[in-house]
Amino acid sequence: MRTDSDLWFLDQCSNKQLEFLYNILTLEIDGSYRKRERLSNSLESEIYGTDYYKYSDRIALELQYQSNDVIGDLLRQNLRDYRDILVDIMIVQNIEIMGFETAEQLEEELILTLNDRALGIQDAGIYSMPFDVLLAEAMNEEVMTSPIYRAIVPAVIYISILRLEQTNNQNNTDVVKVNK
Template sequence: MYRYDTDLEFLKYCSNEDLDLLVTYLIKDKDGNPRLTEELTYTDEYKLYSPNHKMYWQLIAAELQCFGANTFATLFRGGKGVLYKELLMDVCNKLKVNYNKNSSTEIIEMNLIMKILTDSIENMDSQQIKDIIKELKLKTTNYSKEALLAALQFAIKIGGFQSYEIAVIVANAVAKQLLKRGLSFTANATLTRAISIFAGPIGWIITGAWTLIDIGGPAYRVTIPSVVQVAYMRLKNKAQ
């Protein structure tokens, strides 16, 4: 059952293409097989309207809330789940993201996005660093990892369309790695090249650190990519 959540109400305005990736995270495991713990596909609405996910966005939100509840011993799968922000902070804690719990949901989501970027940049060589700075037209003349991180943090801080592009890079890399398909969006040549450069390093982060996390808490294989997708969808909705 959906628990009213101001941080998820925007899902009603999202496209079926974006919702489909979120749904896939919720109902399929890493091998593409149905998840044993999911309940969404058993609902009448899913059976009647899928893949027109907009018709039952509240059930999608409820499924996400319940997967978040799986990580808390005091809540049961059959009832209402946790609010999205609580789920988001749980994911951030697991990935060791630095954030202020009193910040807005969008800011905490961008802290998560920045953490993934930071970890991936550690795996980049000097040429990749230089290419990213040039492709994204970041304001720095120093082609070091530290300079790239500072420039990305500045871009995220001022917000706007560049924040959306950064979220696209991360969400697309996660989808490519876990689902073998990316986002449905129209990208300019610059963004396409940046996506290509980040794909490998972010992929290494996902297959390495996230796999270890999954051993200790299977629900995180659902909640981590789902939160990344929601963060991207929120910025896209805002940009539109």
């Protein structure tokens, strides 16, 4: 099993945060299980149940599995790099990706753009819109008609928010240490 270094931070997330991500990856909007999901029937899910933090790496792998657009890759459980998944989502959302090297930079641009669209203001520089508002902005026709994008777009938006929150908390801690 190969894990993606861009998703390692998930093991720092709370059980409640991982539960939300688990639900995004396993459940459709109507509450039924996604046809392509394997997480709810995984050995880790069977053993640890609602202790999601104990299998955060398997939750991350589910995103990589579900992002396969060819059924053969899905069946072979090919893993796509998180950054590649993110680039695909940025393209579907018509967000410029030139000049952004890291997954963190792409995530930040994704969140900023969705916030700008929700507010109707260009370059607002605001990161604070709720997940539901950002998701509503991202759910265009191409996303809604694709079983792949319906699963991975919400997951990537949520992962982006989690990383931004974690980065902001670490930055705030660093600022406090410097000011003392």
